[in-house]
Amino acid sequence: MDKASWVGIDWGTSNVRAWSFGADGAILASAALPKGMAMLASPDYPGVLSELLTLLRFNAAAQDFEVLVCGMAGARAGWHEAGYLDVPADLAPLGRSAVRIPSSPDLPRVDILPGVAVRTPGAEDVMRGEETQLLGLLRLHPGFEGTACLPGTHSKWANISGGRLTGFATAMTGELFEALSTHTVLRHSMPVELIGEDTEAGIADGLAAGLERPEALLHQLFVTRAATLVAGKSQHWASGYLSGLLVGTEVATLAPANHEAPIAVIGAPRLQRLYCSALAKRGLQSITIDATEATIAGLKAAREHVT
Amino acid sequence: MDKASWVGIDWGTSNVRAWSFGADGAILASAALPKGMAMLASPDYPGVLSELLTLLRFNAAAQDFEVLVCGMAGARAGWHEAGYLDVPADLAPLGRSAVRIPSSPDLPRVDILPGVAVRTPGAEDVMRGEETQLLGLLRLHPGFEGTACLPGTHSKWANISGGRLTGFATAMTGELFEALSTHTVLRHSMPVELIGEDTEAGIADGLAAGLERPEALLHQLFVTRAATLVAGKSQHWASGYLSGLLVGTEVATLAPANHEAPIAVIGAPRLQRLYCSALAKRGLQSITIDATEATIAGLKAAREHVT
Secondary structure, eight states: OOTTOEEEEEEOSSOEEEEEEOTTSOEEEEEEESOOGGGOOGGGHHHHHHHHHHHTTOOGGGOOSEEEEEEGGGSTTSSSOOOEEESSEESGGGGGGOEEOOOOTTOOEEEEOOEEEEOOTTOOEEESSHHHHHHHHHHHSTTOOEEEEEOSTTEEEEEEETTEEEEEEEEOHHHHHHHHHHHSGGGGGOOSSSOOTTHHHHHHHHHHHHHHOGGGHHHHHHHHHHHHHHSOOOHHHHHHHHHHHHHHHHHHHHSOSSOSSOEEEEEOHHHHHHHHHHHHHTTOOEEEEEHHHHHHHHHHHHHTTOO | OOTTOEEEEEEOSSOEEEEEEOTTSOEEEEEEESOOGGGOOGGGHHHHHHHHHHHTTOOGGGOOSEEEEEEGGGSTTSSSOOOEEESSEESGGGGGGOEEOOOOTTOOEEEEOOEEEEOOTTOOEEESSHHHHHHHHHHHSTTOOEEEEEOSTTEEEEEEETTEEEEEEEEOHHHHHHHHHHHSGGGGGOOSSSOOTTHHHHHHHHHHHHHHOGGGHHHHHHHHHHHHHHSOOOHHHHHHHHHHHHHHHHHHHHSOSSOSSOEEEEEOHHHHHHHHHHHHHTTOOEEEEEHHHHHHHHHHHHHTTOO
């Protein structure tokens, strides 16, 4: 095995994904396990890393390679706390702030990238993992300026200027959809199969409602339920409406009001379609970047500065 | 037992409460069971009614009294569907629209009051039980005109004019607090004991944030978490902030912008304090009515029109 090869890991809340890279940057192999930070205590991480390395056909004890980790493994409740950079944060030298796991005879060298924090009173915010994707965005689209949207469990809206992350805000959109459709009265209006005939109509109605009256979310949420009770709306409509309402509300609040440059939407294809459609309704242009490609490009760029 | 005596029941989602009344309207006894609509199928209701009647020292089989029910027992998934009146709904004759349970040798006469619906497309809404409290409000404050706020799991904001319920809107505030603090990342910031030293400061910060920027709820929710991570805020602050943020957002959206008459806040004392404080910050006056008193007054008033 090439001494110059290395392993990049995106260690999220629910899952962990790993890639091995050759000296030329080509992906040699990839692996994933449903063993995210939420299921692990700090002492569990070396064992899961060994599992990943075995899947990637690396021998952990050989130590002739290095590992770079981004994401929740660097949280206080993760493997080893990697702290936060503060905004405005220069993204190119992100790797310089990586924290090294104390060495051990069974482990290769492991560095964990920091997150980024906003400490403005009343608008405190944090990210872990998305900073690596934003660095990847700058690598994939050199000189990118403007707003990036990273939809998901916790959607991030980030401002990029001069290669720096100048500010960002999180919306709990994905997690709220999950909690509302599983743990509130709205669950009675949710379908067994997520997609059906009326889903698109529900999404369109929800997007319109959220974009028009983002301040009315607490009330409009209940329309999901009431419309199935008194207006004959189907469960597929309701599920689409809830999804569109949350995304419309998010975009109305966090998308820039006027924007010359297109917004970079970094995420999974289904979410990208939904967000780009909401942005278009506000007259905003967008480009899409696959989330995994952004993560991989970011890990590669960060590694150049790990010392 | 006086033939003129009767039993009033508020059958909610989680609990059921019952009162027996003498011919003069005085309360003879009260009873409550944690057997709400969510735990019952339709055939279970007669048995729970018998339990309640035993607690009230009535003999169900004697049939020499009547029972009037408001609340979720009249839902499609309740005991027996009691339908909805549409807004604008005249409240005084509410009892005339009660639905009678088919007679049975083991049951006294049981009538269930209807709910009220808004069928305006895009603003569909429903209530069950609150219409009885609003009728009670009109009995306790004859000639009441203006807005009533009924905070809770599903807060209701109702407009009363000329004795009629002219419109209303629901906010999922209480249920959202519960779902967020139990089933999302915010649970990591919630204290074991709800009230502590920083709770009031958290409530004040949350109220201010919600009142000022109701459109930013999806983002400000995450401040609950981030402020404990990067600004050293305590879990008691976080719990107070989440509560204040949701109530402030609700009041900013659903309280009338200008109002001559005081707003009637019908609820439990702790919630009344919170809502009256939010209303005061908007320059709005309020009066408080105990929720149980409103329910009892409403059941009495409704019964006069049951035919």
